[in-house]
Amino acid sequence: MTRTNHFSPGWAAGLRLLALLALPAAGRPLAAAAPADFYLCAALNKGYVTGSKITTLSGLFRRDGTGAWQHIGYNDLSIAAAAFDPRDPKVIYTAALNGCWRSLDGGKTWRQTNGWDITEGRDVAVDPHSPDHVYLALPDGVAVSADRAQTWVRRENGLPDRGKYTQTIKVDRAHAGRVLAGCESGIYLTENGAKSWRRVLPTAATVDDIQQAWNDPRQWAAVTQSDGAWASIDGGVTWKRFPGVPADHALYNLTFDPTNQRRLAIASWHYGVLTTEDSGATWTSRNAGLPEPHRVARVGVDPDTGRLYASVVNDSLYTSDDFGRTWRRSALEGSVINNFITVPGPAK
Amino acid sequence: MKKFISLLALAALLAGPTFAQPAYSGPMPVPPSDTRTDALRRAYLDRVKEVLVWYSATAKPDKPETIGTGQIVAKLALHQDAGLVSQRIIELMKQPQTGDMFWMFPWAAISFLGRDQLSAEAKAAIRDAWRTYFPMRGDTENHWAMYYSSLFLMSELYPDDPAGSWFTGKSSAENRAEAKGYLIHWMDLATTIGQGEYNPTHYIGEYAIPMLYLATWSKDPEMKIRGHMMLDWLMAELADNTLNGVLRGPNARTTEESVLERWNGLSSFFSWTMFGNTPPPAAYGGFGIFFAGAAENYQLPEVIYHIAVDRSQDYIQRDLKRTRRRWRYSDQFMPPVYKTSYMRRDYAVGSYQGGQSDPIQTHVWDVTWAVPDPRGVHNTLFSMHPYASTEVLQMYFTEQPDGLIDSLSGQGKPSFGVPDKILGASPYERVFQDLDTVVALYDIPPGTSYPRINGFFSKDLTQITEDKSGWIFVQGGHTYLAYRPLAPFHWEHLLGYRQLPSAHGYKWERVDKGEQGDKLLVSEHLKNGTIVQAASADEFKSFAAFQAAINALPLEFRLEPVPVVKLTTLRGKQVTFTYGQAPVVDGAPLDYTKWKLFEGLYLNAEKGSRRLTITHGQLKRVLDFNTLTITDSVTP
Numbered sequence: 001m002t003r004t005n006h007f008s009p010g011w012a013a014g015l016r017l018l019a020l021l022a023l024p025a026a027g028r029p030l031a032a033a034a035p036a037d038f039y040l041c042a043a044l045n046k047g048y049v050t051g052s053k054i055t056t057l058s059g060l061f062r063r064d065g066t067g068a069w070q071h072i073g074y075n076d077l078s079i080a081a082a083a084f085d086p087r088d089p090k091v092i093y094t095a096a097l098n099g100c101w102r103s104l105d106g107g108k109t110w111r112q113t114n115g116w117d118i119t120e121g122r123d124v125a126v127d128p129h130s131p132d133h134v135y136l137a138l139p140d141g142v143a144v145s146a147d148r149a150q151t152w153v154r155r156e157n158g159l160p161d162r163g164k165y166t167q168t169i170k171v172d173r174a175h176a177g178r179v180l181a182g183c184e185s186g187i188y189l190t191e192n193g194a195k196s197w198r199r200v201l202p203t204a205a206t207v208d209d210i211q212q213a214w215n216d217p218r219q220w221a222a223v224t225q226s227d228g229a230w231a232s233i234d235g236g237v238t239w240k241r242f243p244g245v246p247a248d249h250a251l252y253n254l255t256f257d258p259t260n261q262r263r264l265a266i267a268s269w270h271y272g273v274l275t276t277e278d279s280g281a282t283w284t285s286r287n288a289g290l291p292e293p294h295r296v297a298r299v300g301v302d303p304d305t306g307r308l309y310a311s312v313v314n315d316s317l318y319t320s321d322d323f324g325r326t327w328r329r330s331a332l333e334g335s336v337i338n339n340f341i342t343v344p345g346p347a348k
Numbered sequence: 349m350k351k352f353i354s355l356l357a358l359a360a361l362l363a364g365p366t367f368a369q370p371a372y373s374g375p376m377p378v379p380p381s382d383t384r385t386d387a388l389r390r391a392y393l394d395r396v397k398e399v400l401v402w403y404s405a406t407a408k409p410d411k412p413e414t415i416g417t418g419q420i421v422a423k424l425a426l427h428q429d430a431g432l433v434s435q436r437i438i439e440l441m442k443q444p445q446t447g448d449m450f451w452m453f454p455w456a457a458i459s460f461l462g463r464d465q466l467s468a469e470a471k472a473a474i475r476d477a478w479r480t481y482f483p484m485r486g487d488t489e490n491h492w493a494m495y496y497s498s499l500f501l502m503s504e505l506y507p508d509d510p511a512g513s514w515f516t517g518k519s520s521a522e523n524r525a526e527a528k529g530y531l532i533h534w535m536d537l538a539t540t541i542g543q544g545e546y547n548p549t550h551y552i553g554e555y556a557i558p559m560l561y562l563a564t565w566s567k568d569p570e571m572k573i574r575g576h577m578m579l580d581w582l583m584a585e586l587a588d589n590t591l592n593g594v595l596r597g598p599n600a601r602t603t604e605e606s607v608l609e610r611w612n613g614l615s616s617f618f619s620w621t622m623f624g625n626t627p628p629p630a631a632y633g634g635f636g637i638f639f640a641g642a643a644e645n646y647q648l649p650e651v652i653y654h655i656a657v658d659r660s661q662d663y664i665q666r667d668l669k670r671t672r673r674r675w676r677y678s679d680q681f682m683p684p685v686y687k688t689s690y691m692r693r694d695y696a697v698g699s700y701q702g703g704q705s706d707p708i709q710t711h712v713w714d715v716t717w718a719v720p721d722p723r724g725v726h727n728t729l730f731s732m733h734p735y736a737s738t739e740v741l742q743m744y745f746t747e748q749p750d751g752l753i754d755s756l757s758g759q760g761k762p763s764f765g766v767p768d769k770i771l772g773a774s775p776y777e778r779v780f781q782d783l784d785t786v787v788a789l790y791d792i793p794p795g796t797s798y799p800r801i802n803g804f805f806s807k808d809l810t811q812i813t814e815d816k817s818g819w820i821f822v823q824g825g826h827t828y829l830a831y832r833p834l835a836p837f838h839w840e841h842l843l844g845y846r847q848l849p850s851a852h853g854y855k856w857e858r859v860d861k862g863e864q865g866d867k868l869l870v871s872e873h874l875k876n877g878t879i880v881q882a883a884s885a886d887e888f889k890s891f892a893a894f895q896a897a898i899n900a901l902p903l904e905f906r907l908e909p910v911p912v913v914k915l916t917t918l919r920g921k922q923v924t925f926t927y928g929q930a931p932v933v934d935g936a937p938l939d940y941t942k943w944k945l946f947e948g949l950y951l952n953a954e955k956g957s958r959r960l961t962i963t964h965g966q967l968k969r970v971l972d973f974n975t976l977t978i979t980d981s982v983t984p
Contacts, residue, residue, distance in 0.1 A: 055444040074482045074515075098485045101517075110482075111517025116496070116530035120487060120675075120746050139675040139746050165676035165746075184676040206676065208748070225749065250749050269750030295751065313751060 034345030036303035043077035073107030095121030129176035137166035158197030174217035182207030209253035223251035259306035286324025300340025311337030399640035417454035421641040424461035434470035441473035445481035452498035490554035497558030500527035542669035549613030587656035593619030593626025596716035611722030651967035665948030710773035717825040726806035735774035758853030767798035780931040803869030835873035
């Protein structure tokens with residue numbers, strides 16, 4: 001059963017914002033590039049508890065030419081995110097329970113880049129304009145490396161002493177050193193490589209995900225644990241709430257569809273999958289064919305085909321070729337997907 | 349979703365087949381008549397040998413599956429069957445490795461115990477696993493103690509190996525430096541502002557075993573002495589906080605079983621091994637074998653032994669501890685925990701000031717009484733607010749909120765999300781203890797899960813008397829107890845848990861033992877409180893005299909706007925305790941800022957000092973982490 005959430009008249013300001021989101025692409029649509037690489041970070045728990053004897057194969061997976069998922073690198077069910085050096089896709093960073101791992105050879109060998117003073121990496125991002133710079137989201141703030149994660153320094157000037165739990169971090173692909181961090185107390189922006197931060201959106205609880213639109217780098221969207229979903233059309237400086245997206249329960253992530261600039265999807269344990277096909281003006285529950293209760297941990301969109309993926313916790317990965325109208329049980333049974341990562345191919 | 353909680357029920361997996369264990373199923377240990385040093389040492393080594401022999405005997409050469417890490421440790425420690433063990437290790441190393449930091453310390457022990465026994469192929473197989481298997485470091489201090497101690501020692505065993513030969517991608521020297529840095533950092537915290545996972549009934553093993561390994565095998569003299577000193581520190585705390593070997597509350601972490609049957613924890617393995625004053629738990633607590641494998645390298649200081657076994661003198665001990673680190677939704681990173689313990693021959697009373705210490709398994713206060721044999725006995729009394737909150741879990745963990753509570757049951761914590769639970773702390777509980785009087789006050793906001801107070805009344809209590817005064821009088825062992833609920837209540841059977849077979853995660857069913865089982869005093873009032881007073885039966889001519897004495901004591905209380913109690917204790921103290929305010933005793937408000945790291949008859953340390961003085965009678969040992977020295981002295 002689907003449910004459409006229409007915005008209320010009070011959301012006029014939001015409507016104007018969303019109309020802007022539907023403007024023709026100001027940037028290069030991803031589909032115009034060569035085929036992209038598509039990865040996910042999966043934990044195949046199957047009842048695993050730290051210390052138990054159940055064997056699983058978890059970690060980073062890459063979609064191959066047949067659409068199957070091929071495991072890459074080491075076995076780690078705690079990988080929360082991964083990032084790649086745009087100059088060399090064999091340089092991989094993972095944010096995981098041990099901190100941040102790095103491979104220089106496509107996943108054959110790895111190094112835990114951090115010491116004991118960095119732990120539980122939540123997200124990792126590489127600055128595409130300055131790829132030696134790597135940003136790491138941590139439960140106690142933000143660490144930055146200027147040497148491909150060889151060394152790390154804390155860069156938290158402007159983050160609150162308490163309230164800097166950082167769940168997500170994203171680099172503006174249009175400007176070197178411009179980064180948005182989703183923290184426990186809101187969204188913070190730096191425009192100088194994390195030398196200083198300022199809060200651009202206060203929230204009551206953790207910001208779970210921030211994403212930059214593929215077609216226009218000025219457009220951003222974010223989801224939160226208790227404050228609903230938000231959009232920005234000025235590079236994350238100001239934010240407006242998406243009308244029609246419920247906020248009574250946590251929203252875990254959102255994704256822009258690289259193949260269709262008007263489509264976004266949101267994942268939520270409670271609400272399942274929410275989608276919009278009009279740049280956020282209306283949102284629809286797209287859970288027909290997903291198990292009850294929905295328990296969706298993550299959504300992602302295949303950058304080449306527009307196929308929508310939904311991870312149902314400890315159940316399976318589900319796919320939809322009609323942007324959520326129908327779902328098909330797919331691969332990685334028993335998994336939770338912690339992240340989908342799109343690595344754009346070179347421009348044609 | 350990452351599963352973030354280590355399971356000590358893993359012990360069952362490690363235990364091997366269960367058949368009679370001499371000390372577990374035998375009679376209560378008898379205190380030795382000969383307490384000379386060499387006699388105590390012999391008795392200690394006899395107990396260690398019992399563990400090794402029992403484990404070794406569970407290994408059947410024709411059944412490889414019976415030979416796990418515990419059996420291998422036992423055989424290597426006993427210098428038995430090196431060929432068989434080497435062969436089995438090679439087989440085990442061909443299988444996928446799992447268990448993370450719980451994998452690391454057994455294999456570190458096997459590597460050291462097997463240096464001169466294992467075949468080159470077996471040693472190479474283990475060594476290669478430290479390249480190919482990527483153990484997670486975990487998210488608790490006990491995880492890190494295991495992880496870094498193991499990594500440190502293995503990097504010493506293979507001191508010059510290159511980065512490519514370790515799962516970390518770091519050289520032996522880099523691994524050692526990182527591990528040493530953390531271990532010193534953790535010791536600094538513990539010796540200045542207190543241990544995080546204090547007085548754990550099970551996790552004591554996850555600290556004591558790594559410290560023993562450092563003390564035994566480290567080539568670095570600093571880490572060797574640090575391991576030894578921290579092990580002394582842990583055993584001194586165990587000795588000070590156990591009643592005839594039984595560790596009681598408060599506990600940063602305990603379990604559904606141990607919070608009732610207070611003896612039933614890995615801590616009793618250490619009491620048995622070190623002090624010989626209580627039986628060990630089944631299968632020596634699972635992890636006991638990993639201590640036993642190197643236990644001959646540790647000698648318990650006599651002063652600690654005497655603290656453990658001497659209950660001839662009442663004593664009060666105040667300690668400073670700290671909470672687990674809080675990542676978010678809190679103004680404080682590791683708030684202090686102010687712990688009080690009052691020990692007597694017949695019973696012990698312990699508490700901390702209330703509030704949240706650990707998110708899941710904290711036990712805030714209790715009165716625990718002495719029993720002739722603690723096995724199967726629920727010798728404790730307390731009340732608590734059954735609090736279950738996603739926000740509190742997120743305070744300590746990096747998980748997403750939904751499903752967190754439900755997932756705990758499958759991770760071996762069946763009671764977190766149920767209203768009749770008796771394990772856990774609450775932000776809405778405030779506790780004050782003066783000697784053997786405890787006042788617990790509750791001010792629970794509407795809408796909180798759950799809107800009730802649970803008082804635990806053991807199946808082993810006798811003479812349960814609901815007095816018209818409002819006091820409930822009971823007897824436990826040789827202890828008279830008075831329990832005063834401050835709001836109306838009703839009684840329920842306390843349902844137990846029975847673990848069901850399950851291939852994936854833990855599954856449970858509830859068990860009602862009816863009138864033969866424990867009972868809950870349930871008070872469904874948000875503003876609430878409990879007063880408990882205890883006394884030895886020897887102090888009164890009769891149970892009725894005890895009741896009369898309690899009823900004669902002045903007592904005033906009110907629950908609005910916040911709970912307030914004003915009473916005179918059985919020991920003559922005038923106590924005024926208001927929820928949210930400092931307790932006032934004989935007109936003086938309690939100043940927690942003056943709380944020392946340790947202050948009591950036997951253990952003393954200033955906050956920030958890194959220096960613990962352990963005394964008993966004429967014996968004194970000083971553990972000084974500033975100078976890394978152990979100083980023993982005997983007062984003339």
